[in-house]
Amino acid sequence: MAGHGPAADWGEDKATDYKEKLGIYLFIVYCIVYAGFVAVNTVSPKLMGIILFSGLNLACVYGFGLIILAIVMGVIYNAMCTAAEDRMNTPAGEGK
Amino acid sequence: MIYEASIAAIIVFVVIVILVLGISKYFASRTTSSKGYYAAGGTIHWGVNGIAFAGDYLSAASFLGICGMIAFMGYDGFLYSIGYLAGWVVALFVVAEPLKKAGKYTFTDALDNKFNSKAIQLTAAISTLVVSVCYLIPQMVGAGALVKPLLGMPHWVGVIIVGTIVIFIVATAGMASTTYVQFIKGGLLLVFSTILTVSLMVNGFKLTPDKNYHALTAMEAAVEAGKVVGVGDSAYSIAGQHEYKGVDVVMLSKDGINTWWSLNTEDGKSVLKEALSTTVLANGDKLYNGEPKEKRKFFQVGAMSKIIVDGKEVKETGPVGPFKFLDIVTQGEVLRFKKNKVHDDGKTITIWTQNPTSGATIMRPGLKFKVDEGSTFMSKLNFVSLMLALFFGTSALPHILIRYYTVPSPKDARKSTIVAIGSIGFFYILTLFMGLGAMTHGVLDLESSNMSAPLLAKFFGIALFSMISAIAFATVLGTVSGLIVAASGAVAHDLMSNFAGIKMTDEGQVKAGKISAVVVGIVAIILGILFKGMNVSFLVGLAFAVAASANLPAIFMVLFWKKTSAMGVALSIMVGMISALGIILCSPSMWDKYGLDPATAPIALNNPGIISIPLAFITLVIVSILVPGKRDKEGNAVRI
Numbered sequence: 001m002a003g004h005g006p007a008a009d010w011g012e013d014k015a016t017d018y019k020e021k022l023g024i025y026l027f028i029v030y031c032i033v034y035a036g037f038v039a040v041n042t043v044s045p046k047l048m049g050i051i052l053f054s055g056l057n058l059a060c061v062y063g064f065g066l067i068i069l070a071i072v073m074g075v076i077y078n079a080m081c082t083a084a085e086d087r088m089n090t091p092a093g094e095g096k
Numbered sequence: 097m098i099y100e101a102s103i104a105a106i107i108v109f110v111v112i113v114i115l116v117l118g119i120s121k122y123f124a125s126r127t128t129s130s131k132g133y134y135a136a137g138g139t140i141h142w143g144v145n146g147i148a149f150a151g152d153y154l155s156a157a158s159f160l161g162i163c164g165m166i167a168f169m170g171y172d173g174f175l176y177s178i179g180y181l182a183g184w185v186v187a188l189f190v191v192a193e194p195l196k197k198a199g200k201y202t203f204t205d206a207l208d209n210k211f212n213s214k215a216i217q218l219t220a221a222i223s224t225l226v227v228s229v230c231y232l233i234p235q236m237v238g239a240g241a242l243v244k245p246l247l248g249m250p251h252w253v254g255v256i257i258v259g260t261i262v263i264f265i266v267a268t269a270g271m272a273s274t275t276y277v278q279f280i281k282g283g284l285l286l287v288f289s290t291i292l293t294v295s296l297m298v299n300g301f302k303l304t305p306d307k308n309y310h311a312l313t314a315m316e317a318a319v320e321a322g323k324v325v326g327v328g329d330s331a332y333s334i335a336g337q338h339e340y341k342g343v344d345v346v347m348l349s350k351d352g353i354n355t356w357w358s359l360n361t362e363d364g365k366s367v368l369k370e371a372l373s374t375t376v377l378a379n380g381d382k383l384y385n386g387e388p389k390e391k392r393k394f395f396q397v398g399a400m401s402k403i404i405v406d407g408k409e410v411k412e413t414g415p416v417g418p419f420k421f422l423d424i425v426t427q428g429e430v431l432r433f434k435k436n437k438v439h440d441d442g443k444t445i446t447i448w449t450q451n452p453t454s455g456a457t458i459m460r461p462g463l464k465f466k467v468d469e470g471s472t473f474m475s476k477l478n479f480v481s482l483m484l485a486l487f488f489g490t491s492a493l494p495h496i497l498i499r500y501y502t503v504p505s506p507k508d509a510r511k512s513t514i515v516a517i518g519s520i521g522f523f524y525i526l527t528l529f530m531g532l533g534a535m536t537h538g539v540l541d542l543e544s545s546n547m548s549a550p551l552l553a554k555f556f557g558i559a560l561f562s563m564i565s566a567i568a569f570a571t572v573l574g575t576v577s578g579l580i581v582a583a584s585g586a587v588a589h590d591l592m593s594n595f596a597g598i599k600m601t602d603e604g605q606v607k608a609g610k611i612s613a614v615v616v617g618i619v620a621i622i623l624g625i626l627f628k629g630m631n632v633s634f635l636v637g638l639a640f641a642v643a644a645s646a647n648l649p650a651i652f653m654v655l656f657w658k659k660t661s662a663m664g665v666a667l668s669i670m671v672g673m674i675s676a677l678g679i680i681l682c683s684p685s686m687w688d689k690y691g692l693d694p695a696t697a698p699i700a701l702n703n704p705g706i707i708s709i710p711l712a713f714i715t716l717v718i719v720s721i722l723v724p725g726k727r728d729k730e731g732n733a734v735r736i
Contacts, residue, residue, distance in 0.1 A: 038483045041175070041465075042476050056423070067521040070182060070517055071521045
């Protein structure tokens with residue numbers, strides 16, 4: 001058959017809209033932080049040399065911060081999505 | 097540089113290869129269906145898939161390329177790590193679940209889910225092939241670079257070995273074997289990179305990194321009207337002098353051997369400083385510091401030239417913590433090298449002159465990317481364009497996208513992405529330490545930045561070197577396998593089965609995939625040999641730009657804009673891909689590769705993303721409005 005749909009029918013996921021919106025919001029937040037990083041590097045690279053603490057300069061702190069922020073936001077996103085799935089997809093009568 | 101094969105390294109390498117081939121053979125007997133071949137049956141656990149994601153993603157570019165770029169260019173190399181990791185945010189928050197829901201085996205399936213359009217099937221398959229080939233080149237180049245120190249074989253042999261093994265992996269069991277190879281490799285890479293980083297911190301810093309380190313010498317010189325007329329050591333005679341981009345280089349002769357020195361002024365005196373050089377003679381022979389390769393006069397370099405701890409200058413530090421490690425580099429000074437090229441009497445001479453650089457300069461942007469002193473609007477635009485492509489490229493890479501089809505559900509796709517972000521993020525933090533470690537521990541091969549991480553491992557003994565090299569080799573094997581699965585899926589599944597409508601049994605689809613894998617593998621081998629010597633991270637950056645331009649606008653709009661039409665998607669892919677490739681082929685970097693003056697390149701941008709990504713978005717919007725295709729009452733696209 002030429003062309004086909006997805007591999008499986010996952011059933012209705014009532015949390016889809018919630019997860020999509022949450023994903024977009026978190027994506028926008030991260031975009032802003034990332035854009036700020038690129039902007040400082042481009043417009044004022046010397047600012048990245050300022051020592052903030054423990055001998056670490058802004059370049060290191062912001063760079064590590066972006067990596068750690070991605071991990072933290074990912075964990076939060078998953079926790080919120082899982083909670084929403086459990087809450088919204090629970091069959092009637094089984095919910096709290 | 098001369099590399100010698102190590103028995104221990106060869107044994108570890110052979111064990112890893114046997115393990116990889118064993119896994120492939122094991123899964124081959126279980127892979128009979130197309131779902132098994134292209135998507136590992138959709139039964140992989142999310143945790144395994146997450147580490148396999150890391151295995152796929154932490155390619156030769158990440159391990160060899162980024163570490164090498166940090167070792168040579170400092171913080172600017174780390175910007176690649178940040179961009180690559182940030183791209184996973186797009187994958188997690190925007191792409192992972194919807195793509196899993198919409199697709200079956202390939203990225204084309206997901207794009208075409210709403211439309212069943214021949215135009216999308218054709219263009220998305222072409223884009224998958226182009227991006228996969230762009231990404232394959234640096235992996236194969238990395239393989240060639242690795243085989244030299246590991247097995248003592250030339251670059252092309254390494255490329256052929258990798259190509260052959262990978263063809264076997266993919267042609268036997270497809271995605272199932274690729275996934276488990278990636279899982280094992282990803283796990284080993286994380287563990288041994290951590291060991292290497294901890295070893296660095298325990299070792300600390302020394303002005304003389306180890307007893308075999310060649311301390312570069314200097315001598316006074318007499319200069320008249322800018323010309324060297326006498327040198328401090330009477331054993332040397334002056335054989336020539338050149339000026340290259342503001343650097344005066346002088347050729348001295350001793351016992352019939354010519355060496356190069358840079359002319360500097362220190363405390364009002366003229367001083368000649370020893371440089372490293374390679375000379376390609378008119379007959380093609382190559383000399384290293386004026387002598388044949390076998391004489392081993394082309395030394396490993398790179399060391400701290402000034403170490404400051406708590407305001408005091410010291411010769412060594414002893415063990416340091418991670419923050420102190422970065423602090424010491426920032427406060428100190430590192431002996432780096434500046435590359436100069438001179439043409440003299442039919443010879444091409446490359447001279448690396450000493451270039452002591454303050455740690456503060458190394459630890460902030462500007463050494464590679466011209467965003468600081470000497471920057472122009474175009475150079476800044478180039479940097480922004482690269483960071484844009486890295487951010488949007490990850491979630492548009494076909495070999496990453498197809499991994500979403502190996503897990504049972506969208507929820508598993510999300511969870512595996514988070515495991516991937518955690519493990520990849522951790523690895524990228526380590527790259528800064530490994531790169532700076534290579535820069536300061538006398539291990540740099542000035543001819544090949546890609547070798548920095550394995551040579552750093554060698555500093556800590558042959559055992560670690562053997563493991564790191566073998567893992568790096570497995571890294572290439574795994575990533576190339578994933579790319580070839582993606583490319584063979586594009587040919588057999590998207591083009592032959594869906595687009596051309598060739599009727600094939602399930603078994604026939606698997607066979608077509610395997611034949612495609614062999615063909616793509618052979619193409620990869622040829623390109624890997626042709627592109628020898630280019631930094632793999634730079635090449636991957638270009639692959640990201642093509643992926644971000646061709647695929648991401650289409651993915652994004654199909655998922656989030658109801659008015660997206662099939663023709664809009666197809667043309668957006670083509671415009672994004674052609675514009676990105678066109679800009680790359682006319683860029684200063686490629687002009688240099690063609691042997692032309694980079695300044696005369698028709699386009700001043702090296703990184704096309706800032707033009708090609710918006711262009712693809714605009715194309716999609718305009719074409720979708722002009723050619724909306726069939727719609728239902730609610731305005732949704734109707735499958736044909």
